[in-house]
Amino acid sequence: MAVPRVAVAAGVMDRPAARRRRDRLAHGLFLAASLFGVVALALLLAGVALKGWSALSWTFLTSFPSRFPQQAGIRSAVGGSLWLLVLTGPMVFVWGVGAAIYLEEYARQGRLNRIIQANLSNLAGVPSIVYGLLGLALFVRVLALGRSLLAGALTMTLLLLPLVIVATQEAIRAVPKSLRDGALALGATRWQTVRLVVLPAAMPGILTGMILAVSRGLGETAPLIAIGALAFVAFTPSSPLDPFTVLPIQIFNWTSRPQEAFRELAAAGILVLLGVLLALNGLAAWLRDRAGRGA
Helix, strand or coil, rough: CCHHHHHHHHHHHHHHHHHHEEEEHHHHHHHHHHHHHHHHHHHHHHHHHHHHHHHHHHHHHHHHHHHHEEEECHHHHHHHHHHHHHHHHHHHHHHHHHHHHHHHHHHHHHHHHHHHHHHHHCCCCCHHHHHHHHHHHHHHCCCCCCCCCHHHHHHHHHHHHHHHHHHHHHHHEEEEEEHHHHHHHCCCCHHHHHHHHHHHHHHHHHHHHHHHHHHHHHCCCCHHHCCCCCCCCCCCCCCCCCCCCCCHHHHHHHHHCCHHHHHHHHHHHHHHHHHHHHHHHHHHHHHHHHHHHCC
């Protein structure tokens, strides 16, 4: 029995309307999910700000930790975090970008390269405590670096390297092949092409990966606790071989205290950590945008 043409036409006309309804439904669901996360984060930050704002002061920033809440400060934790950043950042950038350049521009695209790529993707998702245990065995015990800043920086470098390598590879792959071919056609060597053409074009993506890696590194606690970073340090480190503490460990130490005053100090420490992260991310974003305009 033949289907009437009027029914077929009505069915065809209903399809766009059904698709629009599904699109609106999906849009509403995704918007609700996004708003839920944003509102939850805003409420959490508002609670931390209300609890810790009263404890923020110049004395809090310039004083060392103490058993007495009214005298406790965060100076040693800020100094340790900045020291760790200064030591970790150059190592992660040089080794991560160098490894990515080799894998993308020089290594043969064979079975070995595919195995390395799979391992890099897996390492980027390994829990941070595993890197802490590796740093404890390798840097603290085998190399006898002890509970020093250098041992912490090397451990954090192992943690962040897969992230930087993968992000740098993606940025290099995004550079059009025509730019490489043009440079080689003009007589440039492989290294000149990479240094003068590929890297400037990929630098915004590389710096984005560094921003994400540094942000994760500043907020990590588990690997540093595993290698023996101290929870109470009453001095600012003066060399890479000194003991240290960092902002997340100091905050964790204060939250474990039963006194309500220490919890207010922990909230103030969270605000300081957020401020440091925002400042560093803002600087890195400015450098990324400047590199993008230059490219």
